[in-house]
Amino acid sequence: MTATAERLGHLPAPVARLAASPHLLDGFLKVSGLFSATTLDPLAREVVILTIATRNGCEVCVAMHTAALRGLGADDALVDALREQRPVADERLEAVRAFTLEVVTTSGAVDDDALRAFLARGHTPQNALEVVLGIGAYTMSTLANRLTRAPLDEQLAPFAWHPHVPA
Template sequence: MFATHTVETAPAASRPAMERVTKAFGQLPDAVARLAESPELLNGFLDMSAAFERATLEPVARETVIMTVAVRNDCRICVALHTGKLRQLRADPEVVTALREQRPVPDERLEAVRQFTLAVLAAAGGVGDDDLRTFLAHGYSERNALEVVLGIGTYTMSTLANRLTRA
């Protein structure tokens, strides 16, 4: 149902973002081609994703948040893309497999990120003091806790839109 746009067929307000993504990836990902139907969603997601990339959480911890959301929301394209990103970051293959299978991660700090992400999702942000203390006890900060929320928001938008558009 949703069109797979090219730069030429997309709404004008989506075209600059599509061109930037194509230049960065060497091709236009299917998800971007479909999300282009809504310049607001496409540009909003790309802006939020860039903000999350600037967060103080280390890269593999950010990817842990993303994979936790992507697997929970059954976004196959997101799981595939972010499995590749974890491999580029040289994440332990056991970590990648555990994230894909929704099971505990063999790295204590990353497992704290995964568990905190799940707690935030389950409680719609209203996590208990014990959940927050556990996260902080693994060397994370209150800023990092808020960055987890940023990642959840960004990739909830992405995963739901990707599923809706059948990307």
């Protein structure tokens, strides 16, 4: 927690809540660190994360990773599409978003066409497995944040998000 607080300048409430289980917090920090070191580029990693965060309805994660995308210089169209769970215009990043959802929807039993579509946009078989790593890391955090009812830190208020509830 100390390293996280030093890196961000504050201790995020979600991290403090995850610390109720030191094993969960340690596991998340290790796995998310491994995901950050994958061959997927930073924008592609954030697409995986925001796709999982919106799918799982984690308001805190969506706000945190909207801020991360903004820090990477992502344009409004990309951020808005991801937050609204819509396809994104960039075909390479859309392949990441669609593949992430396909992996989750099929519990990993992705058919050959879906894998070929992912690979056709410049991704590798290694990237496909790295998407699985990201899904695991951020499923862990989104579920834990929702379970602990982690509040949104005031620094993230400009990036607040609420899940769309169908009428």
